[in-house]
Amino acid sequence: MKIIFNADDYGYSKGVNLGIIEAFQNGIVRSATMMANTPGFDHGVRLLESSPDLKIGVHLVLTHGRSLGGVYQTITDAKGNFLTLSELTNRANTGQIDLAEVEQEYTLQIQRILGARIRPTHFDGHHHTHLLPGILDITANFARKHDVALRGCNQQIPRGIKTVAFSDDFFGDNSTLEHLELMLSKCSADTEFFCHPAYVDSYLYKKSSYSLGRMGELETLTNPKAKEIIDKFGMTLATFADL
Numbered sequence: 001m002k003i004i005f006n007a008d009d010y011g012y013s014k015g016v017n018l019g020i021i022e023a024f025q026n027g028i029v030r031s032a033t034m035m036a037n038t039p040g041f042d043h044g045v046r047l048l049e050s051s052p053d054l055k056i057g058v059h060l061v062l063t064h065g066r067s068l069g070g071v072y073q074t075i076t077d078a079k080g081n082f083l084t085l086s087e088l089t090n091r092a093n094t095g096q097i098d099l100a101e102v103e104q105e106y107t108l109q110i111q112r113i114l115g116a117r118i119r120p121t122h123f124d125g126h127h128h129t130h131l132l133p134g135i136l137d138i139t140a141n142f143a144r145k146h147d148v149a150l151r152g153c154n155q156q157i158p159r160g161i162k163t164v165a166f167s168d169d170f171f172g173d174n175s176t177l178e179h180l181e182l183m184l185s186k187c188s189a190d191t192e193f194f195c196h197p198a199y200v201d202s203y204l205y206k207k208s209s210y211s212l213g214r215m216g217e218l219e220t221l222t223n224p225k226a227k228e229i230i231d232k233f234g235m236t237l238a239t240f241a242d243l
Helices: 014-025 041-050 083-094 099-115 126-133 133-148 177-185 203-209 213-223 224-232
Strands: 002-010 031-034 055-060 122-127 164-166 192-195
Touching: 002 014, 002 055, 002 203, 014 041, 014 203, 014 213, 031 122, 055 099, 055 126, 083 126, 099 133, 122 126, 122 133, 126 133, 177 224
Parallel strands: 002 031, 002 192, 031 055, 055 122, 164 192
Antiparallel strands: none
């Protein structure tokens, strides 16, 4: 059975980047998804030179920071800042999003990562917005175009696109060794566990509602006992490239 620990938010900030690299070099993370519109992008690209085997996907963003495409009519405010998750979700659910804007912005984010000579292994979305009504079809088309896997969050996605079962249970108070063992004991299929290891810097602390908990995740993910638990269940650490 393949188990994927994917670290979200690579590129968010220097502290997040350093935490993810630490979780890869000295822990059980083998895969991460990268944000293209955040302050830590260039720093993250440079760090990958020391960790070329860390597999990178695209963490498509519609709810954090500024867009790469500037001001849009339906997915940003008048200054080019993305909407909040609740605002975007409401617009998607009521058909108030110009999907051509999403396609344009996704194109720019993917191109920036490709331009850094990173070949993505998979796509997912910040706050899972890639699965919102209308937006899912766009995301699926990009997955087909680039022949990569897609995080489905146990939601039905279009046929022919690679995905695995998904768990968001390794988070906050549940990011302990004891809970890790409990989660793995219940796995019956190849599964992705998303995670958020990080060292907390000022940008992360100010901008994210989930900051200090990331240090607890990092501690567990780099504990040698974590790998022992995986081995105990006969599981294999994997990436989306292994699907």
